[in-house]
Amino acid sequence: AYLDCSQGRPQTTTLLLLTFIAACCPIEEVCASIVRSHRETSQYRVEELQALRWKLFSREEIHAYQSKSMDEMWQHCALRLTDAVQYVVEFAKRIPGFRQLCQNDQIVLLKNGSMEVVLVRMTRAFNTENSTVFFDGKFAGTELFKALACSDLIAAVFDFAHSLCALRLTEQQVALFSALVLINSDRPCLEERGRVERVKKEVELALSHTLHRDNQEGLMNKLYQKVAILKSLCSLHIEKLRWFRQLYPLTVHSLFPPLYKELFASDTDLPLLGIHH
Numbered sequence: 155a156y157l158d159c160s161q162g163r164p165q166t167t168t169l170l171l172l173t174f175i176a177a178c179c180p181i182e183e184v185c186a187s188i189v190r191s192h193r194e195t196s197q198y199r200v201e202e203l204q205a206l207r208w209k210l211f212s213r214e215e216i217h218a219y220q221s222k223s224m225d226e227m228w229q230h231c232a233l234r235l236t237d238a239v240q241y242v243v244e245f246a247k248r249i250p251g252f253r254q255l256c257q258n259d260q261i262v263l264l265k266n267g268s269m270e271v272v273l274v275r276m277t278r279a280f281n282t283e284n285s286t287v288f289f290d291g292k293f294a295g296t297e298l299f300k301a302l303a304c305s306d307l308i309a310a311v312f313d314f315a316h317s318l319c320a321l322r323l324t325e326q327q328v329a330l331f332s333a334l335v336l337i338n339s340d341r342p343c344l345e346e347r348g349r350v351e352r353v354k355k356e357v358e359l360a361l362s363h364t365l366h367r368d369n370q371e372g373l374m375n376k377l378y379q380k381v382a383i384l385k386s387l388c389s390l391h392i393e394k395l396r397w398f399r400q401l402y403p404l405t406v407h408s409l410f411p412p413l414y415k416e417l418f419a420s421d422t423d424l425p426l427l428g429i430h431h
């Protein structure tokens with residue numbers, strides 16, 4: 155399908171060019187390294203999460219979470235998110251070509267994409283049968299997060315989990331989709347957009363190669379529709395954080411993880427992202 159065979163035989167130049175591209179970085183290699191990186195940098199293996207999917211919080215445990223103060227529960231979730239983001243930073247550093255991007259662009263991609271990748275990874279920890287998500291070692295429904303006082307954001311997070319789970323992605327497809335979400339050349343303030351574009355094309359090719367092999371080409375545009383939902387979810391999170399910060403400025407200032415603040419609560423530089431050489 156890649157070669158123009160309308161004249162009955164592929165154009166020699168195209169053939170040479172494709173052979174050269176395939177030789178320097180065979181697409182199977184790119185797929186394998188992204189899938190391996192995803193496995194190595196996930197907080198939990200999907201098999202572990204599946205094995206725990208019916209381990210639910212008791213009513214007393216749920217009540218204990220609901221009785222937390224709003225700022226305490228926000229701090230707890232911010233901590234959990236920061237943990238998850240650190241694994242995503244590790245994943246990014248292992249995507250072929252990411253480390254070769256300039257530092258500014260690596261930071262821009264992580265600042266804008268890490269939460270999105272965490273949300274994609276969350277779907278592996280989601281049980282659609284009882285609408286629960288893996289949290290603090292057991293599976294929790296939306297009611298557990300009541301103390302956060304942002305039920306619309308929580309509902310949107312759960313709805314997204316349902317909608318992505320409905321695509322029944324394989325772990326390999328989750329890995330490649332996560333890389334595609336991260337390597338987004340439309341992010342604002344990129345300095346070398348063309349280079350990000352080339353890395354993105356490589357990841358896109360790897361994903362479409364895998365979908366073709368899985369006979370699921372139709373998934374590609376469905377996945378791009380999910381990217382739009384991820385963007386709105388992240389904006390909602392930032393909006394809620396601004397609202398929360400007005401109520402509890404000291405909590406955010408002194409009790410939220412520094413990395414969380416730098417990713418989601420200010421435009422300062424991100425020395426903590428750990429990608430400095």
Ligand SMILES: O=C(O)[C@H]1CC[C@H](C(=O)N2CC[C@@]3(S(=O)(=O)c4ccc(F)cc4)c4ccc(OCc5c(F)cccc5Cl)cc4CC[C@@H]23)CC1
Binds near residue numbers: 197272299
């Ligand atoms: O195996 C792996 O790698 C995966 C294991 C599972 C991990 C995972 O699912 N997660 C890691 C952290 C966690 S969570 O488990 O704490 C969680 C929180 C709320 C939910 F409705 C569902 C889950 C999380 C935390 C904050 C958040 O939004 C920002 C936010 C705040 F910051 C503060 C207040 C309110 C909000 Cl909404 C959204 C999410 C979604 C991803 C969740 C993701 C990685």
